[in-house]
Amino acid sequence: MIYGLTGNPHKEELWPLLDRVIRVLDTRELPYRLAPELANGRAERNMAVQEGCVAPSVNDVGRQANVVFSFGGDGTLLRTAHAVSPSDTPLVGVNIGRLGFLADVEHNQVSRAVDALERGDYRISSRMVLEVDAAGRNLGRNWALNECVINRSGAAGLLRIAVTVNEEPLNTYWADGLIFSTPTGSTAYSLSAGGPILMPETGVVIITPIAAHTLSVRPVVLPATATIHAEVRNPERPYVFAVDGVSTEFKEPAISFTVRRAAHSVNLVKLDGSHVFNTLRRKLMWGARSSASSDNEPPEDASQNH
Structure with missing residues (x-):
């Protein structure tokens, strides 16, 4: 599987994360392609020189890769979807933004995402x-x-x-x-x-x-x-x-x-455990209780006292 890497170059959190991902891919000898803005950003930061390698850069990541990682927030994933279209290449949204409904893979889950993709342990969510x-x-x-x-x-x-x-x-x-x-x-x-x-x-x-x-x-x-x-x-x-x-x-x-x-349509990669209900509970804090409100909660067996 060839991995396409793109993202928001204006987010400083991108660069150390991108380096970690590239190290994971290099260690596992997995081929990848960088969007030009990421390749240029690494060159400007001398990252490629320090690591002794220059990652291949292509203008059309969507057509040169089997799956595309988009590093940023939901806005970045939207831009990636428009850049990749009309290719049906599936997208993985890696969240380094705020809420992240579309980019629902957290930055510390990227290695797990690569493992799942290599095992074929994922599904494609086709979005109208x-x-x-x-x-x-x-x-x-x-x-x-x-x-x-x-x-x-x-x-x-x-x-x-x-x-x-x-x-x-x-x-x-x-x-x-x-x-x-x-x-x-x-x-x-x-x-x-x-x-x-x-x-x-x-x-x-x-x-x-x-x-x-x-x-x-x-x-x-x-x-x-x-x-x-x-x-x-x-x-x-x-x-x-x-x-x-x-x-x-x-x-x-x-x-x-x-x-x-x-x-x-647009194809999004969904990993095991990334059901929309989980995302809603986590992002909208459904079911979350403050310490103040929990003090006033009835006991678990309150219903037995009626």
């Missing part, structure tokens, strides 16, 4: 993505693993966004914006705006309003077969359309944004 179009305008990215978002661009006042699903009117939203999320993105921006948590391999699309004017307006879950059209109808009010964090500003209304399931 959303194809987006803005009437032919350049959006920077044309598909989203997490979400695409219509949002205000610093101007006061709400946006009026008309949405149809399969050519059937759904609602005209008055809100700060709308989030169109995949199940993978349900634990990202959509969650912070009150959207539901979905199992990542579910075939659905979530529409989550951002600070809607009417409290009765709630998130809507649609089947993955839905074709969604959204149109901002405020004249001369700037807004942005963001695709996995890459934003494009628009000033003209009546642009029809189309969101639908894309033909391709």
Whole structure:
């Protein structure tokens, strides 16, 4: 198996971790390829000279490797997914960020991850993505693993966004914006705006309003077969359309944004014990108790006293 190594070169935590990974791969005589920004960063730090080796660098890590390690946070893994696509090369997200729902392999688990990959002791989680179009305008990215978002661009006042699903009117939203999320993105921006948590391999699309004017307006879950059209109808009010964090500003209304399931998917490597329930409990601290609250817990046999 050939390993591709990429990540966020602006995180100082990356470099000692990258060296540890390279030592593991070299010791086990496993071939690997470095993304150019990592190879250049090592050269600038004289790491390759000190170790007496120069790691091979390739521009297209996704096509030159059988699996790609992405060192950083969820944002880094999103960038890696877009860089690797349309290759179906599976990705391993190694978390050196904060929360890490996508990058769910912790930095001290990399050796175990390599062992598991060599044994074939892993599974591939295929994640649906959303194809987006803005009437032919350049959006920077044309598909989203997490979400695409219509949002205000610093101007006061709400946006009026008309949405149809399969050519059937759904609602005209008055809100700060709308989030169109995949199940993978349900634990990202959509969650912070009150959207539901979905199992990542579910075939659905979530529409989550951002600070809607009417409290009765709630998130809507649609089947993955839905074709969604959204149109901002405020004249001369700037807004942005963001695709996995890459934003494009628009000033003209009546642009029809189309969101639908894309033909391709993104493959993530999942190791034994990395079930989504474990990630939710750990990252969201479900079931965690403070020392103060635990003092007030009823005894375990309290139910027997009724």
